[in-house]
Amino acid sequence: MQNPDSPLSIPEQKTLNQILRHCINLPSIRVLQLDNWARSGNLNAQPKYPEFGVSLSQKFVVLDRDGTLIEHVHHLSDPKLIKFKPDLVSALSALSKEGFAFGIVTNQSIIGRALASQEEVGAVNQLIVDFLEQNGINISFLYVCPHVPEKYCKCRKPEIGLGLRAISDFNLSPSLSYVIGDQESDILFGKNLGCTPIQVQGKAKRSHLAEYYARTLSDAADWILGR
Numbered sequence: 001m002q003n004p005d006s007p008l009s010i011p012e013q014k015t016l017n018q019i020l021r022h023c024i025n026l027p028s029i030r031v032l033q034l035d036n037w038a039r040s041g042n043l044n045a046q047p048k049y050p051e052f053g054v055s056l057s058q059k060f061v062v063l064d065r066d067g068t069l070i071e072h073v074h075h076l077s078d079p080k081l082i083k084f085k086p087d088l089v090s091a092l093s094a095l096s097k098e099g100f101a102f103g104i105v106t107n108q109s110i111i112g113r114a115l116a117s118q119e120e121v122g123a124v125n126q127l128i129v130d131f132l133e134q135n136g137i138n139i140s141f142l143y144v145c146p147h148v149p150e151k152y153c154k155c156r157k158p159e160i161g162l163g164l165r166a167i168s169d170f171n172l173s174p175s176l177s178y179v180i181g182d183q184e185s186d187i188l189f190g191k192n193l194g195c196t197p198i199q200v201q202g203k204a205k206r207s208h209l210a211e212y213y214a215r216t217l218s219d220a221a222d223w224i225l226g227r
């Protein structure tokens with residue numbers, strides 16, 4: 001649940017210092033514990049916490065997982081059931097050529113509900129990251145919220161804890177970056193983080209908060225590259 005007193009509740013009030021102060025104070029021990037498996041295997045870089053005043057310069061496309069990169073599968077815990085979106089590689093390749101880096105932020109309450117283990121979800125994530133890397137697309141981070149909504153944690157989208165972590169770890173520039181997802185929570189996450197949110201058409205209803213409503217990932221990529 002968003003703290004109404006938080007200076008981050010209204011995007012326009014965010015300043016760089018507020019973002020960074022929030023990052024440094026982020027007490028997400030659960031998130032830190034998840035890093036070893038939630039990140040892809042070749043991303044063992046230690047988190048670094050930038051000093052206030054550091055320039056956040058890296059443009060990112062932050063992607064939702066289920067329903068965005070891959071087809072939605074109820075309680076997905078078996079990598080064999082992964083079905084990639086048909087235009088995934090071409091869309092991300094086009095963005096990569098223009099200097100965008102990529103991250104994935106995903107809510108996986110199936111862990112909190114004990115419907116899947118961390119290892120099972122980790123195996124699904126690893127396969128996705130490996131597939132993309134085999135196709136020349138590097139995923140800088142893959143952050144997972146394992147909690148059920150009733151925990152009111154700071155890492156479950158639309159809360160922005162994991163986005164703040166990307167700012168801290170990878171110099172993600174919110175103003176240069178985009179969030180793509182199919183759910184309202186993705187769009188709110190992007191908006192609250194200060195990124196440009198894009199909704200890809202799926203089963204969820206259309207969000208009026210999205211800057212663009214894309215038919216496909218390729219449509220979203222074309223829109224970004226045309227700006």
Ligand SMILES: [Zn+2]
Pocket residue numbers: 145146147153154155156
């Ligand atoms: Zn969480």
